[in-house]
Amino acid sequence: MAADKVDPIHQFHIVKLIPINIGGYDLSFTNSALFMVATVAVASAFLYLTTSSRSLVPGRLQSVSEMAYEFVSNMLRDAAGTQGLKFFPFVFSLFMFVLVANLLGLFPYFFTVTSHIIVTFGLAALVIGTVVVYGFMKHGLGFLKLFVPHGVPVFLLPLVVLIEVISFVSRPVSLSVRLFANMLAGHITLKVFSGFVVSLSALGAVGVAGSVLPLAMAVALTALELLVAFLQAYVFAVLTCMYLNDALHPGH
Amino acid sequence: MFVTSAFAEESAPAAEGTAGAGAETHAGTAVPGEAHGTFPPFDPATFPSQLLWLAITFGLFYLFLKRVVMPRLGGIIDVRNDRITQDLDHAAKLKGEADAAVAAYEQELAAAKTKANAIGQQANDAAKAEAETARKKVEAALDKKLGEAEASIASIKASAMKEVGSIAEDTASAIVEALVGGKASKAEIAAAVKSVAR
Numbered sequence: 496m497a498a499d500k501v502d503p504i505h506q507f508h509i510v511k512l513i514p515i516n517i518g519g520y521d522l523s524f525t526n527s528a529l530f531m532v533a534t535v536a537v538a539s540a541f542l543y544l545t546t547s548s549r550s551l552v553p554g555r556l557q558s559v560s561e562m563a564y565e566f567v568s569n570m571l572r573d574a575a576g577t578q579g580l581k582f583f584p585f586v587f588s589l590f591m592f593v594l595v596a597n598l599l600g601l602f603p604y605f606f607t608v609t610s611h612i613i614v615t616f617g618l619a620a621l622v623i624g625t626v627v628v629y630g631f632m633k634h635g636l637g638f639l640k641l642f643v644p645h646g647v648p649v650f651l652l653p654l655v656v657l658i659e660v661i662s663f664v665s666r667p668v669s670l671s672v673r674l675f676a677n678m679l680a681g682h683i684t685l686k687v688f689s690g691f692v693v694s695l696s697a698l699g700a701v702g703v704a705g706s707v708l709p710l711a712m713a714v715a716l717t718a719l720e721l722l723v724a725f726l727q728a729y730v731f732a733v734l735t736c737m738y739l740n741d742a743l744h745p746g747h
Numbered sequence: 748m749f750v751t752s753a754f755a756e757e758s759a760p761a762a763e764g765t766a767g768a769g770a771e772t773h774a775g776t777a778v779p780g781e782a783h784g785t786f787p788p789f790d791p792a793t794f795p796s797q798l799l800w801l802a803i804t805f806g807l808f809y810l811f812l813k814r815v816v817m818p819r820l821g822g823i824i825d826v827r828n829d830r831i832t833q834d835l836d837h838a839a840k841l842k843g844e845a846d847a848a849v850a851a852y853e854q855e856l857a858a859a860k861t862k863a864n865a866i867g868q869q870a871n872d873a874a875k876a877e878a879e880t881a882r883k884k885v886e887a888a889l890d891k892k893l894g895e896a897e898a899s900i901a902s903i904k905a906s907a908m909k910e911v912g913s914i915a916e917d918t919a920s921a922i923v924e925a926l927v928g929g930k931a932s933k934a935e936i937a938a939a940v941k942s943v944a945r
Contacts, residue, residue: 506786510798520795527793528800535808542816549823550831557823584813592808611788617801679788728925 503686507610507679519598527614530599530606538595563591567732574736575743582739585625590732591619595676597724609727610678619670622735630742642747647648670734677727681720688713915940 513524542563545556553561567587571579595607600607608614630638642659643652692710695702787793819880923931 504787504859509790509793521792522796522799522801525793525796526795527803531800531804535804535811539808539811539816541793542812542820546816549819549826551827553823561824564817565824583818585928586810587817588805588809591812592781592805602868611793611797613788613794613797614801617798618805621805675788708799 501689503683506606506682506686509611513584520599526606527608527611530596530608531614534592534596534599534608537599538591540744541595542591549722555575561595563587570729570733571739574733575740578743581738582625586735586739589622590728593618593674594725594728597728598721600678600682601724602677603679607678609674610682612675615671615675616667618674618731619667622670622738623667625685626742627737628741633742634745638742638745640743648674666734666738671730674727674731677723681716681723685713688716717735890891912940915943 510526511523512526512529515522515524518592541556542560545554545560548554548557550557568580568583569592571583571586575582577669578665579599597607598607626637631643634640644659647655649720688709690714692706695706695709698705916933919936919940920931920933923929923936
């Protein structure tokens with residue numbers, strides 16, 4: 496049991512809450528699904544309830560909602576121009592979803608949705624899919640100009656195009672791995688230091704005294720993780736805006 | 748955690764295919780053949796369920812934000828911006844009105860000053876004219892009196908001059924009487940005086 500408690504991987508285990516099996520696929524409602532629902536519920540409820548008064552002079556919570564809205568709006572406008580605002584609901588949903596999922600994950604015993612690569616990859620694939628579909632819809636084959644930068648000598652062109660294609664294809668990977676790895680590493684570190692506190696305390700008075708150090712570390716890491724939770728949501732949204740800019744203006 | 752052996756077998760190659768960095772972690776933590784050894788984030792058995800629920804939850808979240816939350820938030824911010832613009836316009840209008848009022852006041856003040864000056868000038872002129880007529884009247888009266896006085900002086904002088912002749916005759920007769928002892932006739936004396944007086 497003691498080993499189980501300190502196992503830093505334990506927090507990432509998926510537990511089936513309502514087993515569902517359709518056509519050989521395991522589509523069970525798991526703790527991960529539960530926390531996706533919680534993320535959506537918390538974010539929706541916050542945004543909906545804080546703006547319900549529609550005050551001309553906003554209260555504190557309404558200000559938070561408005562700040563998030565204008566923050567993402569400015570981010571998108573800076574990266575992709577005014578045309579990019581048609582993707583505003585998409586980018587805002589992504590930002591809020593990732594942010595709230597990250598923040599919820601910081602609560603002890605809570606599952607972190609974004610610590611699973613498939614979830615972050617799903618979101619990243621959605622972003623890149625939007626970019627590709629919209630790019631071809633809007634520009635047709637002109638979207639392929641994305642891979643052919645202006646002013647490159649002809650003999651270098653094959654090499655440059657190859658590099659551009661590789662960099663484009665690696666985008667969903669880097670986008671998803673960045674978020675996933677940050678959340679995963681942060682939570683493992685937190686768990687390890689918290690585990691030190693528990694195992695040191697079991698050693699008696701000296702251990703309890705010594706456990707002050709990892710405890711302080713765990714507190715500091717919690718603050719850091721709070722920053723990372725926000726920062727990664729921001730980075731995810733910013734990169735989404737930049738990729739969408741490529742779909743809108745493929746000619747560099 | 749119930750992961751069937753079939754899923755566990757599938758998981759190892761699939762996880763290695765997902766990401767190079769992940770495969771390392773996987774290799775370090777996973778013990779082949781043991782269901783609990785699979786590193787949970789790389790366990791493909793959970794992928795369909797997670798993707799499905801992500802699609803459901805994120806899709807609903809997107810629709811809710813797009814249909815309900817964002818129009819509302821955008822509306823609040825637009826209304827506020829409109830209100831601020833409106834208030835600024837109103838303030839600018841009021842300032843214009845205040846400026847116009849100040850200008851009108853200054854104009855009226857200038858007009859009043861001019862009017863006051865005119866009235867003062869007029870009163871001054873009238874007073875001067877009045878003083879002038881009064882002076883002229885007084886001068887005329889004085890001239891008249893002077894004339895009268897001169898006339899009376901002239902008449903007095905004339906009468907006195909007339910009397911001077913008789914006095915001279917009397918005096919001459921007296922002197923003649925005293926010197927000569929005779930009496931000169933009045934006519935001779937008068938003729939003598941007259942010749943002398945001339």
